[in-house]
Amino acid sequence: MDMTDLTSEQRDAKEWAAEFAKRFIEPIALELDKNPASPARETFIKEAAKAGAFHNLLPEPFGGTAKDLLTGVIIAEEMAAACVGCYMLIGATGLGLTPILLSMDGAAMGRFVPHMVESWETDSPKLAALAATEPTGGGSDIINGNPETKLTTRVEPKDGGWLINGQKIFISNGSLASQITVFAAHDTKASIRDTWSCFVVTPDMDGFSVGQTFDKMGQRACPADELVFDDVWVPEENRVGEQGGGWALNRVIMSVTRTPVAAMALGIARSAYEKALEYAEVRVQGGKPIVQHQAMQLILADMAIRVEAARGLVHKAARAASVGAPSLKLSSMAKTFASDAAVANALDAIQILGGYGYMHEYGVEKLLRDAKLTQIYEGTGQINRFEIMESIEAERSGR
Ligand SMILES: Cc1cc2nc3c(=O)[nH]c(=O)nc-3n(C[C@H](O)[C@H](O)[C@H](O)COP(=O)(O)OP(=O)(O)OC[C@H]3O[C@@H](n4cnc5c(N)ncnc54)[C@H](O)[C@@H]3O)c2cc1C
16 A cells, blocks of 8 residues: 555554554454354454544544544554454444534534543443434435435424334444434425434433344444334433434435445455455466466456555545545545445455355455445445436536
């Protein structure tokens, strides 16, 4: 990786993350892939907190240590290269806190951020989650704001607070989180663009329960859960941001959070490339290391191109956010390209490792399963592409 355009602090962050990944993530990656609820997961979360990995999610004014988004994505790439599922435990916590950080709601920031930071300095670090997706009509339609979307999670005023009813699915960290930012509709017949608000729910609230934990294809270290809200009452001060402003808030969230997701995909693409190259240098067939066969060189060159090109886009999107101009177009471009690169590189790595690539213990088939999810969450590849075109059309019409 060319690091000439990084500051010394960013280079230090990369080195720190690489060392952390080698020491704490690599040794447990395959174990948590097979057995996600292994005690190794809890130990990892504690080690990550102790090392400051959660503090890196938050800017300094919030008690964190994050310098800028570029530093954040450099860390995400390093950790995801070791195991993206393990990093998701951290990343999904960042996602869960983002509505609060971006809400411009000072009171909410004071109530819902410091206790999380304090917990990361103890032996009981807290995780967070964001719950937007719903089982009926609440997938891509909620991301692109389809006014026809049939929302089912609803909220109504009650006793000076709010009563939430409904269900969310596929929520990363859902069963592990101590705090969940939940989006719900005031009027399920109205357009999502006007009726959604965000609320903080904690698992100790009456009426909250975790339904099934889905049996995932990849990124298995981090659970994806169904969450059920059965007359969950939250006080007024648990509403985050403007009433009815939830969809707009979610839109801003994605202009920031798609870039770290792209960095996670980049980590997978890089890991696939590095594993394939290392193997090709030592595997001898046809009387020479397979890296000397032109057919293998063509594949490896394409893999290297994808990694460099993905990193270029990820860093460009992160730099835009770092100077206060987060761009949904750039973050969607980075996420789309990097996730396609991750899937392509994982497939190529399996091909280069041949039969060994197909076996669990070599860790390459895991990369393919892990990579596929990056084309689905935070908006599918199709929805990201629509949003890129929407931005381009808006630019052309001067909107
Ligand atoms: C493991 C996992 C973890 C997740 N974590 C979270 C989380 O932490 N929090 C959260 O809120 N959500 C989470 N999600 C949800 C994720 O964001 C959604 O799965 C995603 O947005 C797609 O929605 P869907 O699954 O309902 O698919 P659908 O929206 O039903 O899409 C199905 C297919 O149709 C295509 N499609 C949809 N609409 C259109 C259209 N208008 N034009 C053309 N094609 C279209 C899609 O691209 C896709 O190929 C997670 C999902 C998974 C699988």
